[in-house]
Amino acid sequence: MLRIHDTLRDELVELIPRVDGEISLYACGPTVYDHPHLGHARQAMTYDVARRYLEWAGWRVHHVANITDIDDNIINRANREGVSDTEIAETWTAVYLEVMDDLGILPPHDRPKATEYVDEMIEFISTLIERDTAYVTDSGVYLRVRSVEGYGDLVHRTVDELAEGAGTRVEVDETKEDPLDFALWKAAKPNEPTWDSPWGPGRPGWHIECVAMSLGILGDDFDLHGGGNDLVFPHHTNERAEAIAAGRSFSRYWMHNAMLNIDGEKMSKSLQNYTTVRDLLDEDPRNARALRLALLQTHYRKILEINPEILETARAGIDRMDAMVRKATAAGVDIDGAELDADAAESFSEAMDHDFGTPEAMAIVFEQVRRANGAIDAGEPEAAVAAKTAIELAGALGLTIGGDTGENDGAEDDAEIDSLVAERTAAKADRDFATADRIRDELAARGVVIEDTPHGPIWRRG
RNA sequence: GCGCCGGUGCCCGAGCGGCCCAAGGGAACGGCCUGCAAAGCCGUACAGUCGCGGGUUCAAAUCCCGCCCGGCGCUCCA
Numbered sequence: 079m080l081r082i083h084d085t086l087r088d089e090l091v092e093l094i095p096r097v098d099g100e101i102s103l104y105a106c107g108p109t110v111y112d113h114p115h116l117g118h119a120r121q122a123m124t125y126d127v128a129r130r131y132l133e134w135a136g137w138r139v140h141h142v143a144n145i146t147d148i149d150d151n152i153i154n155r156a157n158r159e160g161v162s163d164t165e166i167a168e169t170w171t172a173v174y175l176e177v178m179d180d181l182g183i184l185p186p187h188d189r190p191k192a193t194e195y196v197d198e199m200i201e202f203i204s205t206l207i208e209r210d211t212a213y214v215t216d217s218g219v220y221l222r223v224r225s226v227e228g229y230g231d232l233v234h235r236t237v238d239e240l241a242e243g244a245g246t247r248v249e250v251d252e253t254k255e256d257p258l259d260f261a262l263w264k265a266a267k268p269n270e271p272t273w274d275s276p277w278g279p280g281r282p283g284w285h286i287e288c289v290a291m292s293l294g295i296l297g298d299d300f301d302l303h304g305g306g307n308d309l310v311f312p313h314h315t316n317e318r319a320e321a322i323a324a325g326r327s328f329s330r331y332w333m334h335n336a337m338l339n340i341d342g343e344k345m346s347k348s349l350q351n352y353t354t355v356r357d358l359l360d361e362d363p364r365n366a367r368a369l370r371l372a373l374l375q376t377h378y379r380k381i382l383e384i385n386p387e388i389l390e391t392a393r394a395g396i397d398r399m400d401a402m403v404r405k406a407t408a409a410g411v412d413i414d415g416a417e418l419d420a421d422a423a424e425s426f427s428e429a430m431d432h433d434f435g436t437p438e439a440m441a442i443v444f445e446q447v448r449r450a451n452g453a454i455d456a457g458e459p460e461a462a463v464a465a466k467t468a469i470e471l472a473g474a475l476g477l478t479i480g481g482d483t484g485e486n487d488g489a490e491d492d493a494e495i496d497s498l499v500a501e502r503t504a505a506k507a508d509r510d511f512a513t514a515d516r517i518r519d520e521l522a523a524r525g526v527v528i529e530d531t532p533h534g535p536i537w538r539r540g
Numbered sequence: 541g542c543g544c545c546g547g548u549g550c551c552c553g554a555g556c557g558g559c560c561c562a563a564g565g566g567a568a569c570g571g572c573c574u575g576c577a578a579a580g581c582c583g584u585a586c587a588g589u590c591g592c593g594g595g596u597u598c599a600a601a602u603c604c605c606g607c608c609c610g611g612c613g614c615u616c617c618a
Contacts, residue, residue: 090556108618121618151616233613235543240614242542284616306618307544313617335618336545339611375553375565381546381611382553391552391566398565401579437554441564451580455573511575518577529579536579 080132080431082302083379085310085332086232090433093331095301100138103129104292104329105186106305106313109146110170111155113354114177116369116384117338121306123370124335124378126183127475128304131430134474143186144291145171147193148281153270163271167193177355181366182476188295192287196273199282199290202324203262203275211323212262214277215253219263224256226319232332233311240311260316262286285316292317293326303329307336307379335378340385358389363485368392370477374436395444396479397540399472401529402447402454403480406465408533409454416462418470422446426471436475443472495526499535502528 080093095101105125108118122143129141147167156163171191178185203219206212211225223229223237230240241258261283266272272279292300305314314332321328340352358365372392376382406413422442429438446468453461472479498517505513518528527540 106618109616115618117618119618124618149616233543235614239542242614308613308617310544311614337612337618371565372552377554379545380553387566388552394567395565398579405579432556435554437564441554444564448581452582455581506575509575515576522578527578530574530577531579538579540578 080135081433082331082333083433085307085314085334088234091331093301095137096299096330099136100140101132101302102140102296102300103142103302103304104288104296104300105141105143105303106288106309107143107145107189108174109149109151110167110174111149111152112170113356114174115352115354116358117306117352118174119177119181119355119369120338120373120378120382121335122178122183123181123373123476125304127374127378127436128333128434129186130184130476131434131474135427135430140188140296141184141186142188142190142292142295144288145174145189145191146284146287147171147191148271149192149284157269167191173356177359180359181355182370182478184476190291190295192282192291195287195290195294196282198294199286200263200273200275202286202290202320205324206262206320209323209325213255216265217253218261218265218280218283219277220254220259221262221316221319221323222255223258223260223319226323228322229258229319230315232315232318235311260285260312262320285313286320288313289317289320289324289328292329293321299327300329302331302333304333304335307334310334336381339381339383353384362393364393364396365389367396367477367485370475371395371440374440374475374477377437378434397538399443399447399468399477399479400538402450402465403469404529404536404538405454405531406450406461407480408531408536409457409461410533411454411462411465413462413465413469416466419446419463419467422467423471426474439471439475443468446471495521495524495537499528499537503535 081090082093083089084091093101103125105121107122108114125141125143129139132139148163152163152166156166159166175185203212206221207214207219210222212219212221229237233240237258241256263275263277263286264280264283265277266279266281270281272281292303303314303317314334318328358369362368368389369392372384372388373382375392375395382388403413422445426439426442429435429442432438446464450461450464450468453459453464469479498521502514502517505511505517521528521537525539526537528535528537
């Protein structure tokens, strides 16, 4: 039984999908106008892990993640740089996709762009106007928020509670009937891209795109809608309002990942305290996996403090897992031919079925690592099963251990290192430990660590 | 102000009323292994008050109330 924490009901509920055995998932993606930062990585990884696990567990998953390629931030940057908004969007979309790939994020089954769905949005807005839940003014088209029943349910606030905050921090458009009402369509302004519409040239509001794309691709009553918890209000609240106002069944369940903190503060653009994913990956090629491990070891709904120490800790964990596989391989353990440990796999599934309990799931993986190490040392046959299980379960969460991780691509001196290691082995055989240690120090200076095993030395870049 | 979330060992972090004298990772210490290391395994100290104070219960880190501290949202934001 798969249970998740549903934001709307605010409790743990069993996920009963629209179609048996099949889960449709819509995860809100980024607005592309700058380098993706670690928060984007957490968001993407949260749903990547969910999708991978569900598929591993035998569900058919339809994963949709959009790209918002038209909005104020994009237009502002385009005007600032004197280029077209399309150019900005395309440039940063490419960067985003590349970074996601480097992070080991599986491409979603569909990756729609807002600008590809303008027709659908216009049609949707027309419906809302026909139903009299939206109205046209000189500045655009607005949704009549108070006409939507349960508008604030997702944030667990009443409309009046929300009204208290509305307009206190943002200038209210005078033409709106109510400060809570929000734009479905924005009338054309100078220096902005526009599309034709029944209400004159303009561009879509922020929230309408996700409704058009999610319902357009996954259909009514799709299963799971996710995103960062900063989207609960207003973005998801407004998406939901639009769908309700149109009389459409929207997502059955909502899940939201927590933010990332840096130095005890929320990481955000405005605070200028963010780290780009690119910088992190450039720092150390192992960081893609280290970041994934760090994320997995904290529950997705809990704020994660991210800093260099956390990543260092995670890298040590990755090294530990890799070392086990190296040792098993050196010892000739037949991992591929081994069975999965059924008990461990079951505990793992239990942990994951409980609102994606990745910290507990990783604890199970590490237990297998320890078991494997012990069995390898003792020459026991269960080494293969434990190693296989660790690799398989970590892999189910997108974490590759051992094997070719591609992290040392570009290092061309393998042969040279091999020969130095062989020299050291020869020196050791002659009990010329001075020479052996000198070679070991030399290699260490180059970042290469030698590990002696009963089956001969192995080495790694540390 | 209104609302939400969190405070668990040296650090990070599980924990969903009994299986918790509290997982897992990192760091530390001791032992085994090693020519010495590294890696690994075993063991140990760390949480004798799970922020503090009450309460509910046969039973609470886990539920309720109050308080303190921190973070976040109410604004573009993953």
